[in-house]
Amino acid sequence: MIFKLSKYIVVTDVLDPNSEKQQRIIFSTRSGISALIEDAVYQKLQVGDFTGLGNNVLSRFMDYEIIVNNEEDEFQEILKLNKLGVKDTKSVSMTIQPTANCQLGCFYCGQVHSKQTMSADVQEKILQRLIYQLDRQRDTELVHTTWYGGEPLMGYSAIINLSNRMQEIARDRGLAYGAYMITNGLSLKKDIFTELYLHHKITRFQITIDTVKEHHDKRRITKKGESTFDIIMKNIVEICALEHYQARVKHPIFIRMNVDESNYQHVTEFIDYIVSLGLKDKVEMGFFPISNWGDKNAGDEQGLTTNEFAELEIEWLMYMQEQGFTMEYILPLRNYDVCMVVNEASEVYDATGNITPCYEFPYTPKYEDKKYIIGNLLEDESTYNNKTQVRGWYDDLATCNVSPKCSKCNLFPVCNGGCPKDWYNGEVKCPTVKANIEDKLVLQYLMDKSSLKTLM
């Protein structure tokens, strides 16, 4: 048998050219494991010379998929594993949109909102669907819900009813239950937070604040044009002051910043603002590039390029670290699923009863076609389409029907194509990590040397 250096690796430059030890970081995207190696070793790996490696190192490199069987078509092997791995999921995940309503009229949002809230019939059908999924997935250990909208808190009574019933179903089967919520934060008063956090096991509230007040209030405004920054921040500050705020998890609130060319200069200012409020140990923060959604092309119109965003992201991460934020692991993980769309145990239920594989489809005119919709909960199951376009992502990749670039990309195992929907739409948009993975490797190394498995 002949062996080769995997093509699914990322290698940094020599970390310190002036040092006696000329070391690089090597990151295997097939295993998601990074390691320090000496430059001389790397040079030999590149030419397929493994003779200088000790037995232990050779064994680890094979374990980490850095050295692989030469006969393997690596891309096809990864796809094979992905398809199998997705079936090994241990959770049934539901994204539930209890309402199609939202107070806000953000310019980049692709949804068309209405006053429709989820009926009791649809709620009952969701519970039946959950039982069906649990019966089908025999290894399930967790029932997980993401409450999403519109603005989910505008469908509060449906949340409470469904959550109580789903927790009961999970309890009866000896399964764990957990939940997240994606909310604009306007109605998230401290009493509501307390109820949802303590009794409905929502342990992550994602709230979008588009940097400082001046910019947030230009874009995340109500449909009547009213500003929202002060109300949302007041809610966050009051919630973070609650005695039980960190009773379940360290960071129940995640602040998301949608960034484009109009507000990127204010990200650090907003970080300073959060620090000044004493929230740096209470909230987690993340930055996301504005992208196209449905018929709204905000990404094309005023989004940053991938390279621009990637460069800025590293600066912001470093700035947050300097300000003393607890930094999470920033390297991409090796997952078998690209996102929820390839996992049959993961579905989105909207207020009308529609079942979709992707949370960007509901209420979005661009995705009203049948090829995007699995079915409607109020209809007979025989009418369901279990082969919606995006569900076939891995099969289509295997035959190179879409996204031929992916098969040639060394980051594929930790990206799996990023967003299948975009590829099917003909949009070629790789995640920003493609442009800053080497910087992230170094930053992660500096942040926490112990998180790397040092080999030599």
Added chain:
Amino acid sequence: MNASIIADYLKQFEDYAPEPPKEADSSAASSNSNKFDNGHIFYALLEYIIRELPEREKHTYCYSLSQKLLRVCQSKERNVATYFVNKVEEQYALLNEEQALEYHALRSIFNPVMAYYHYYLQHDYERAEGYMLGLLENIDYLIGHGFLDGMYMKIEQYLNTARVYFNAGQYDKSARYARVVMQYLLSSGKETFEFPFSEVLRSANQLNSILALFFNGLIFKALAKPESGAFFRNDFLLAVFREMDISFNEMMEPATRDALAILLRISEGEEEEGLEMALDTQIFNEKVPASMRYFVLTALLHHNNAGDLLPEPLKNNIRLYQEKELGLTASQINVLRPLNAIV
């Protein structure tokens, strides 16, 4: 025996307080370095093959495959496991029995994990049995070839075979394998194996660590399954441990020997004598396997309802001792013997 005597004896748990979690320290690693770690044995086998045969990369690849399959089995990724099972089967197909060392060595690496896959993920005991029995032949070949550390694989394989038969409800077969290996481990001689265990043992610590693993594996399993015998008169345990005609290994912890004698006395129906022995010996220390301490403690609490005489704080301490010192979870305690019914 009067219950109050037992209650007095159990006062030793009055001062019991669980130790705070120990901080990791570098010296701990060296003091535990002789503990039994079966993962190292497979790596030792890989190094042996590499020394003896060409194609280092191929053999390392095979070892790596087996480790990957083991990990996904442990995390119950049954679909991903099929991917690695197929890869392993490809390698089986390439083996040539005439190249005997490679044949037996690679089968020794693959067979245990394939047996584990069929046993743990597929609950297919017959296929698991096939891999295990084949493995015993492979290991014997390797030992004969000079890989003496293969004895560690052999003893573990006997325990695994006993486990598989036990889970399949074949208690007699299970007890036969268990008895053979326990006789060997407890004895100073070679019994039915190739050489005395002391020839490969690194230290007394290592022997006692192995004994704890084996005793606990068998005793807890038996006590948790009433079909294998009554709790205090367990036919399976008697079949494994009764009347072993051996001279005990001198490196064996004396208190463990005492605990075994007490367990046998009680199991043979001589409860009074067994408990008197328990009162006269010092078996409630960390050197004695947890399963034995658990058994004797349960017997003490049960005898003439001695547990009822204990004050509440002492009962709590005993429960804490079972959880923290014997390493049992509340649910394990309940599966083994509902403690609430005792204290």
